[in-house]
Amino acid sequence: MHPIDLILRKRDGLELSTADINAFVQAVTALSLDPKAATLTEAQLGAFLMAVFQRGLSLRETADLTTAMRFSGEVFDTKPLNTFSVDKHSTGGVGDKTSLLIAPTLAAAGLENTPSISVPMISGRSLGHTGGTLDKLETIPGFDTQLTLPQMMEVLRDCHAVLVGQTPRLVPADRILYAMRDHTGTVESPFLICASIMSKKLAEDLNGLVLDVKVGSGAFMPTYEKSKFLAELMVATGERSGTRTAALLTTMDEPLGRFSGNWVEVWECVDILQNKPISPEHQRMSADLITLSNTLSGWMLYLAGKSATPEAGALLAAELIRSGGAYKSWLQIVAAHHGDTSVFANPALFHKPAAKRVLTASRNGYLSSMDCKEVGWAVQRLGAGRAVPGGPVSAHVGIESHAKLGDRLTAGQPIFTLFTEDPALLDEPYAMLQATVTLTDTPPTPQLLIREIVTAATLP
Amino acid sequence: MHPIDLILRKRDGLELSTADINAFVQAVTALSLDPKAATLTEAQLGAFLMAVFQRGLSLRETADLTTAMRFSGEVFDTKPLNTFSVDKHSTGGVGDKTSLLIAPTLAAAGLENTPSISVPMISGRSLGHTGGTLDKLETIPGFDTQLTLPQMMEVLRDCHAVLVGQTPRLVPADRILYAMRDHTGTVESPFLICASIMSKKLAEDLNGLVLDVKVGSGAFMPTYEKSKFLAELMVATGERSGTRTAALLTTMDEPLGRFSGNWVEVWECVDILQNKPISPEHQRMSADLITLSNTLSGWMLYLAGKSATPEAGALLAAELIRSGGAYKSWLQIVAAHHGDTSVFANPALFHKPAAKRVLTASRNGYLSSMDCKEVGWAVQRLGAGRAVPGGPVSAHVGIESHAKLGDRLTAGQPIFTLFTEDPALLDEPYAMLQATVTLTDTPPTPQLLIREIVTAATLP
Numbered sequence: 001m002h003p004i005d006l007i008l009r010k011r012d013g014l015e016l017s018t019a020d021i022n023a024f025v026q027a028v029t030a031l032s033l034d035p036k037a038a039t040l041t042e043a044q045l046g047a048f049l050m051a052v053f054q055r056g057l058s059l060r061e062t063a064d065l066t067t068a069m070r071f072s073g074e075v076f077d078t079k080p081l082n083t084f085s086v087d088k089h090s091t092g093g094v095g096d097k098t099s100l101l102i103a104p105t106l107a108a109a110g111l112e113n114t115p116s117i118s119v120p121m122i123s124g125r126s127l128g129h130t131g132g133t134l135d136k137l138e139t140i141p142g143f144d145t146q147l148t149l150p151q152m153m154e155v156l157r158d159c160h161a162v163l164v165g166q167t168p169r170l171v172p173a174d175r176i177l178y179a180m181r182d183h184t185g186t187v188e189s190p191f192l193i194c195a196s197i198m199s200k201k202l203a204e205d206l207n208g209l210v211l212d213v214k215v216g217s218g219a220f221m222p223t224y225e226k227s228k229f230l231a232e233l234m235v236a237t238g239e240r241s242g243t244r245t246a247a248l249l250t251t252m253d254e255p256l257g258r259f260s261g262n263w264v265e266v267w268e269c270v271d272i273l274q275n276k277p278i279s280p281e282h283q284r285m286s287a288d289l290i291t292l293s294n295t296l297s298g299w300m301l302y303l304a305g306k307s308a309t310p311e312a313g314a315l316l317a318a319e320l321i322r323s324g325g326a327y328k329s330w331l332q333i334v335a336a337h338h339g340d341t342s343v344f345a346n347p348a349l350f351h352k353p354a355a356k357r358v359l360t361a362s363r364n365g366y367l368s369s370m371d372c373k374e375v376g377w378a379v380q381r382l383g384a385g386r387a388v389p390g391g392p393v394s395a396h397v398g399i400e401s402h403a404k405l406g407d408r409l410t411a412g413q414p415i416f417t418l419f420t421e422d423p424a425l426l427d428e429p430y431a432m433l434q435a436t437v438t439l440t441d442t443p444p445t446p447q448l449l450i451r452e453i454v455t456a457a458t459l460p
Numbered sequence: 461m462h463p464i465d466l467i468l469r470k471r472d473g474l475e476l477s478t479a480d481i482n483a484f485v486q487a488v489t490a491l492s493l494d495p496k497a498a499t500l501t502e503a504q505l506g507a508f509l510m511a512v513f514q515r516g517l518s519l520r521e522t523a524d525l526t527t528a529m530r531f532s533g534e535v536f537d538t539k540p541l542n543t544f545s546v547d548k549h550s551t552g553g554v555g556d557k558t559s560l561l562i563a564p565t566l567a568a569a570g571l572e573n574t575p576s577i578s579v580p581m582i583s584g585r586s587l588g589h590t591g592g593t594l595d596k597l598e599t600i601p602g603f604d605t606q607l608t609l610p611q612m613m614e615v616l617r618d619c620h621a622v623l624v625g626q627t628p629r630l631v632p633a634d635r636i637l638y639a640m641r642d643h644t645g646t647v648e649s650p651f652l653i654c655a656s657i658m659s660k661k662l663a664e665d666l667n668g669l670v671l672d673v674k675v676g677s678g679a680f681m682p683t684y685e686k687s688k689f690l691a692e693l694m695v696a697t698g699e700r701s702g703t704r705t706a707a708l709l710t711t712m713d714e715p716l717g718r719f720s721g722n723w724v725e726v727w728e729c730v731d732i733l734q735n736k737p738i739s740p741e742h743q744r745m746s747a748d749l750i751t752l753s754n755t756l757s758g759w760m761l762y763l764a765g766k767s768a769t770p771e772a773g774a775l776l777a778a779e780l781i782r783s784g785g786a787y788k789s790w791l792q793i794v795a796a797h798h799g800d801t802s803v804f805a806n807p808a809l810f811h812k813p814a815a816k817r818v819l820t821a822s823r824n825g826y827l828s829s830m831d832c833k834e835v836g837w838a839v840q841r842l843g844a845g846r847a848v849p850g851g852p853v854s855a856h857v858g859i860e861s862h863a864k865l866g867d868r869l870t871a872g873q874p875i876f877t878l879f880t881e882d883p884a885l886l887d888e889p890y891a892m893l894q895a896t897v898t899l900t901d902t903p904p905t906p907q908l909l910i911r912e913i914v915t916a917a918t919l920p
Contacts, residue, residue: 007510011510041506042501042503043505043506044644046501046504046506048510050506050510050511050514053471054471183501184464185504185511
C-alpha cells in the first residue's frame with residue numbers, strides 16, 4: 001500500500017481493506033518513532049484524517065482501525081488471571097466520579113468465587129471541561145497511578161481492581177493520532193473517537209465493557225443523536241472484538257453528585273463507601289451519583305454473570321456498598337497503590353482550600369438550567385485543570401452543589417460553594433457560574449438520568 | 461487567524477473571509493521559507509487541502525485564493541509597456557503547439573499602432589502525458605527560456621512577445637501548494653486547479669486572457685461537465701481581477717496537428733509560419749492545429765480591440781501568417797532569446813532521430829477512436845518526457861500522424877510514424893499505440909473541434 005492510494009480511496013468515499021488499514025496504522029506508529037524513515041508524512045496523515053472526517057468509515061473499517069490501533073504497542077493480557085475482566089468508560093462529565101465507586105464495588109464482587117472478576121481500569125487525566133480520574137486519585141498522599149504491566153497484574157490478582165494511567169507503550173498509535181487530530185481540526189469524528197476510546201479499552205483485554213455516553217449541556221458530543229451514534233459504533237466495535245459491550249446514554253446537564261473537583265470528589269465517594277449516616281442534604285446531592293454508579297456496576301455484574309439482570313446487578317452493587325465490602329476493597333486497592341488510607345478517617349478535615357465563596361440565589365424561583373460545560377470550565381479555572389499541558393493541578397479546589405435542577409430556591413439560598421487554593425482564582429469562576437445559572441418562576445421539565453440503553457440486541 | 465480555526469470553518473462547509481485566505485497564503489509561503497518558524501504545519505496544510513477538496517470554495521473564496529497566491533512573490537508589471545497585454549493558456553494536450561503560432565501572430569499584430577499588444581507568455585514543461593512549450597523551444601539551439609523579469613521586459617518591448625519559464629520568485633505559494641496537492645491526493649479539485657492556473661497567469665499582469673480548456677480522452681479533466689465547470693471558474697476569477705477572460709472548450713480526442721514531440725512540433729509550426737507550399741497530406745494533418753491557433757488568436761485580437769468580433773480576429777490571424785508578418789516576428793523572438801534561426805532554413809534536415817518505425821492499419825476500416833492520453837504517454841516514453849523529475853528530454857523524438865479520426869484506411873496504410881533517439885525505446889510506445897487505435901466498419905460520429913465558448917456573458 002502506498003499512502004497516496006489510501007488517501008485517494010477514502011477521499012472518494014471508497015472502503016479501505018483490512019490490510020490497507022493495518023499498513024496505515026503501522027505507518028502511523030513508524031512515523032512517531034522516526035519521521036524521516038517513515039513511508040507516511042504528516043501532511044498525508046493530515047489529509048487522511050480530514051478525508052475520514054468528511055467521508056466517514058464503515059463499521060468494518062472502524063473495527064479494523066480499532067483493532068490495528070489496539071495492537072500497535074504492548075497489550076494487557078488478563079487470561080492468566082482466569083477471571084471475567086470488565087471495565088467501564090465514560091465519555092467525560094462534570095463531577096463524574098463513578099469510577100471511584102464502581103472499581104471497589106466490582107472488586108468486592110470479585111472476591112467471591114465463580115466467576116471471579118477483575119477490573120483493569122486504565123483512566124485518563126482532566127481534559128477540556130471534564131475532570132480526570134487520575135488527577136482525583138493522586139490527591140490521596142502517596143497514591144501511585146503509574147504502574148508497569150507486571151505491577152498492574154499483581155494489584156489485580158490481589159485486589160481484583162487496579163486504577164492506573166496509560167503506559168507509554170500501550171496503544172502508541174492512538175497517542176499520535178489523537179495529537180494529530182487535535183492539531184488538524186479532526187477531533188469530532190465519531191469514527192475516530194470510537195477507535196481512540198475502544199482501542200485503549202480493548203487493549204485491557206476485556207470480557208465485558210460498559211460505556212457511559214453522556215448527553216446534555218455538559219457532554220462533549222453536541223446532540224443526543226450524535227451521542228447515540230457514537231454509542232452504537234462503540235457497542236458494535238466491542239462486540240466484533242468478542243467483548244460483550246453495553247452503552248448507557250446518561251444525562252449530563254448539571255454536575256453529578258455533591259462535589260466537582262479533585263480531592264472533594266474522593267471525599268464524596270469515601271463518605272458513600274464508609275456507609276455512615278450522612279446528612280439528608282448531602283444524601284440528596286449524592287443521589288444521582290449513587291444511582292448512576294450502581295446502574296453501571298449493575299450492568300458490569302450482569303455481563304460478568306453475577307446477576308440475572310442488570311437491575312438485579314444494581315441491587316447487588318448497592319448491597320456491596322451497604323455491607324462495607326466495597327469500602328474494604330477500596331482500602332485494599334488504595335494501599336496496593338501505596339496510597340495513605342489514614343486521610344479517609346476524616347476526609348472533611350483533609351480538605352484545606354485557601355479560600356471559598358458561596359454563590360446564592362439572586363431571587364426566588366426554580367433552578368431551571370445551567371450550561372454544564374461552563375460549570376466544568378469554572379471548576380477547571382479554580383485550579384482543578386491544567387493551565388498548560390503537563391502542568392500541575394490543585395488538590396483542594398472545586399465546587400460543592402447545594403441544589404439540583406428543579407429545586408425551588410428562595411433568594412439568598414446557596415447554590416454552589418467554590419473552593420480554591422489561590423484566592424485570586426475565585427472571581428472568574430464565580431462570575432462564570434453566576435452567569436450560567438437560571439432561576440425561573442415555573443419548574444423546568446424533569447429529565448431522566450438514564451435515557452437509553454444500547455446493546456448488541458438494540459443495534460440498528 | 462489561527463490555522464486551526466480556518467481548517468474547522470472549511471471542514472464544516474463555512475466560507476472563509478478574504479483576511480483568512482490572505483493570512484493562510486502568507487503562512488503557506490512562510491512554511492516554504494522556514495518550516496520551523498511557520499505558524500502552519502504540513503499536517504495542517506494537508507488537512508486544509510482535503511477539506512477544500514471535499515467542501516469546495518465559493519467563487520469569492522476562489523478569487524481571493526487566486527489573488528493571494530498571485531501576490532505571494534514577485535509579479536510582472538506590464539503597465540510601463542503601455543500596451544494591451546494578453547496571453548493564452550491551455551490545460552494541456554497532445555501535439556498542442558498553438559503557443560508557437562499564437563505568440564508570433566499576436567506579436568505581428570502588436571507591431572501595428574493603436575492599440576499595441578504584448579504577450580508575456582510564461583509557459584510550463586512536459587507534465588504527465590502532455591508536452592511542454594519550454595521543452596519544445598529548447599530544441600532550438602541556444603534558445604534561452606530562463607529570463608529575469610527585466611530581461612523579459614526588454615524582449616517584450618522589442619518583440620511584443622516573450623516565451624519564458626516560471627522564475628523561482630514568481631507565485632511561490634503555488635509551487636508549495638502544487639507539491640503538497642500532489643503529495644496529499646488533492647490535485648483534482650477544480651477550485652485548487654483554477655487558483656493554481658489563474659494565479660500564475662494573472663501574475664503576468666494581463667488585460668486579456670484566452671483559455672483553451674481541453675475535453676475528451678486526452679484532457680486532464682475526466683468529463684465534459686468538469687472541464688466546463690473549471691472553465692467557468694477560471695473565467696469568473698479572471699473577470700473579478702479585472703482581466704477580460706474567455707475560455708474555449710476544445711476537443712482533444714487525437715493528437716493536434718501533424719507532429720507530437722519536441723523539435724518536430726517546432727518544425728510543424730515553422731512550416732506553417734514560413735507560408736511555403738506544403739503537401740496536401742501535411743496541410744490536412746495540420747488543419748486542426750491551424751484552425752485552433754487562429755481561433756484562439758482571434759479571441760485574443762478581439763479582446764485587444766484589434767477586431768470587431770472573434771471571428772474577424774481569426775481571419776486577421778490567418779492573414780498575419782499568410783503575409784509573412786508572423787514568421788518575421790517569430791525570427792525576431794527566437795533571436796531575442798538567443799536561439800539559432802539558421803535551423804529554420806530546412807527544419808526537416810535538422811530532424812535527426814536515431815530510429816523510426818511505422819504503425820500501419822491492420823485491416824480496412826475507419827479510424828474510429830484512440831485513447832489520446834495513451835498516445836500522449838507513448839510520445840513521452842519515446843523520450844519526449846522525463847523519466848525522473850528535472851531529468852533531460854530528448855529533442856528529436858515523437859510521432860507523426862498520417863491519419864485523423866474518421867479517415868477511411870486500407871490495410872497497410874500508415875497511421876503513425878514513431879521517432880526516437882534510442883532504438884531500445886521503440887517497442888513499448890509502438891505496442892501502446894497499436895493497442896489503443898481502433899478501426900471499424902462504420903465511420904465514427906464526427907466531433908466539433910471548438911465545442912463551446914465561456915465568457916463573462918455566458919456565466920451561470
